Amino acid sequence: MKLIKRMPLIRRFYQDDNESGIVLVLTALVMVILMGMAAYAVDLGWLYYSQLNTRKAAEAAALAGVVHMPLPSCADPVSGTDPYVAALDLTSRHGYNHGANATVTPTMGANCNQLTVNVTSSVGTFFMRVFGRNSFVISETATAEQLPPLKIGSDESYLGEDPDDPTRDRDFFLAISGRDRGKGQGDAYASLFYNGGGANAEHRHPSYWYAVEIVPGSASEGGNLQIQVYDGVTHDANGNDDSTPQGGPTNDWQSGAGSGSPSAREDGSETVTTFRVYAPDTTPSNWLDNSTLLCTKSYHGLGDTLYEVVAENAWDTICARPGVGAGIYVIEISTTGNTNVINGFSMRNVVDGNSHNDSQIYGLGAMSLWQFDTGSNPVFKIARLDEVYAGSELIISLWDISDIGSNASIQFNNPNGAAPINNLDCTVQTRNQSGGGATGYGSDSGGSNCRLNFTSSQYNNEWLDFKFDVPGDYTCSGDECWIHVSYAVGGSITDRTVWTAQVNGQPIHLVP
Numbered sequence: 001m002k003l004i005k006r007m008p009l010i011r012r013f014y015q016d017d018n019e020s021g022i023v024l025v026l027t028a029l030v031m032v033i034l035m036g037m038a039a040y041a042v043d044l045g046w047l048y049y050s051q052l053n054t055r056k057a058a059e060a061a062a063l064a065g066v067v068h069m070p071l072p073s074c075a076d077p078v079s080g081t082d083p084y085v086a087a088l089d090l091t092s093r094h095g096y097n098h099g100a101n102a103t104v105t106p107t108m109g110a111n112c113n114q115l116t117v118n119v120t121s122s123v124g125t126f127f128m129r130v131f132g133r134n135s136f137v138i139s140e141t142a143t144a145e146q147l148p149p150l151k152i153g154s155d156e157s158y159l160g161e162d163p164d165d166p167t168r169d170r171d172f173f174l175a176i177s178g179r180d181r182g183k184g185q186g187d188a189y190a191s192l193f194y195n196g197g198g199a200n201a202e203h204r205h206p207s208y209w210y211a212v213e214i215v216p217g218s219a220s221e222g223g224n225l226q227i228q229v230y231d232g233v234t235h236d237a238n239g240n241d242d243s244t245p246q247g248g249p250t251n252d253w254q255s256g257a258g259s260g261s262p263s264a265r266e267d268g269s270e271t272v273t274t275f276r277v278y279a280p281d282t283t284p285s286n287w288l289d290n291s292t293l294l295c296t297k298s299y300h301g302l303g304d305t306l307y308e309v310v311a312e313n314a315w316d317t318i319c320a321r322p323g324v325g326a327g328i329y330v331i332e333i334s335t336t337g338n339t340n341v342i343n344g345f346s347m348r349n350v351v352d353g354n355s356h357n358d359s360q361i362y363g364l365g366a367m368s369l370w371q372f373d374t375g376s377n378p379v380f381k382i383a384r385l386d387e388v389y390a391g392s393e394l395i396i397s398l399w400d401i402s403d404i405g406s407n408a409s410i411q412f413n414n415p416n417g418a419a420p421i422n423n424l425d426c427t428v429q430t431r432n433q434s435g436g437g438a439t440g441y442g443s444d445s446g447g448s449n450c451r452l453n454f455t456s457s458q459y460n461n462e463w464l465d466f467k468f469d470v471p472g473d474y475t476c477s478g479d480e481c482w483i484h485v486s487y488a489v490g491g492s493i494t495d496r497t498v499w500t501a502q503v504n505g506q507p508i509h510l511v512p
Contacts, residue, residue, distance in 0.1 A: 046123070061091045062116065063144045067286070084106050103120045117142055152362055184460070188399040190203070190208075279292040279294050391471070426467065
């Protein structure tokens with residue numbers, strides 16, 4: 001009987017032992033699952049971190065290499081080219097060495113001004129090795145774009161008036177002032193002083209830059225190039241016309257009357273205009289860093305017998321290059337000497353003795369004009385807005401347009417005369433000046449359909465900004481990409497004006 005009474009205890013004992021075994025099995029299974037989840041969590045975090053670093057390396061490489069775009073003939077970057085070398089250098093600094101632990105592939109993007117960089121590498125795992133996964137392949141791609149400098153004023157082989165060629169009647173010369181001529185008289189950058197009073201905060205030396213471009217594959221490439229200046233001699237600011245584009249008295253080497261002695265011309269009283277021509281470099285969109293000087297030529301004052309005076313009312317060669325290569329040759333223009341003068345001139349390219357050719361000459365950033373014919377209405381190209389600028393804002397600015405003593409109007413058109421231009425919205429703002437710097441913006445209600453009518457002295461000593469919103473779907477082709485300006489003035493007056501054109505935003509940026 002006692003044995004029978006103990007049987008439930010024995011069954012209970014064996015039953016508890018079986019349940020304990022099941023718990024151990026379940027615990028083991030849960031531990032495996034938890035370890036697997038931990039493995040995935042650690043490895044996925046590591047993979048995400050590695051992917052982020054790969055992305056950063058690709059973006060840094062694209063931004064570093066795109067400053068060297070576009071390459072001649074819009075070529076794809078290959079080993080040894082500047083964009084290629086810069087891209088591989090930046091990825092190696094981030095730990096991705098091409099041919100070792102990564103593959104780095106730089107290519108041209110959707111246009112000549114874009115660089116795309118792909119970085120592909122293998123990333124090892126930690127806990128996932130237990131499950132047979134030793135590595136993952138990570139590939140990231142980034143594209144950077146550099147907006148090219150706007151072409152200002154021309155895409156032809158000449159810029160300004162050519163009195164020797166009636167087909168090139170433009171009613172304006174390029175110009176630069178002596179440093180003592182007040183900023184309020186039309187030159188925002190060359191003048192040292194704000195209307196003879198305080199310092200001009202916008203003064204810069206050199207004052208202006210222009211470009212001579214030999215397009216790859218064009219007929220001009222390989223030809224004998226001469227860059228010429230018309231009437232580079234420094235003159236007084238007297239009136240002029242087509243036949244005598246400078247005029248002025250014989251002692252033009254200084255402002256006012258003088259003895260004409262050599263000492264008077266060597267004490268800084270003479271204004272000298274200097275042209276420097278630089279060779280193309282590996283950053284075609286930055287005209288300020290060209291360092292290989294090809295040619296330099298200076299022009300002294302008319303009537304100055306101490307120095308050789310050349311090229312009054314005539315074309316003169318400032319630089320000659322045989323077998324010229326493709327690229328953008330930068331012309332830097334500056335004045336020295338403290339005089340109150342205006343020097344007006346034109347520029348052109350002559351290839352193999354022919355001034356009508358497919359080379360280009362245009363302004364970079366700014367263009368200083370002298371509208372010399374009284375009551376004239378020059379119509380000219382002001383800025384070339386290519387499709388690469390879609391989705392940006394174009395700003396065309398004019399300095400001191402209303403010291404002309406007469407009513408005037410400015411109208412921006414596309415080549416077929418339509419306004420607004422290609423459906424671009426246009427607004428106008430003024431920047432009031434105090435001393436040498438801008439003090440603030442003010443809106444102007446006078447602008448309508450990219451046209452502005454204004455009265456005498458309405459915008460004297462002010463910057464006037466025309467702002468154009470360029471839609472994201474903006475398109476153009478050929479000459480229709482140029483924005484033209486019609487500048488009409490009345491009365492018996494002439495005018496000095498500085499024109500600038502820029503695209504608002506970051507010139508170097510990543511493309512989404």
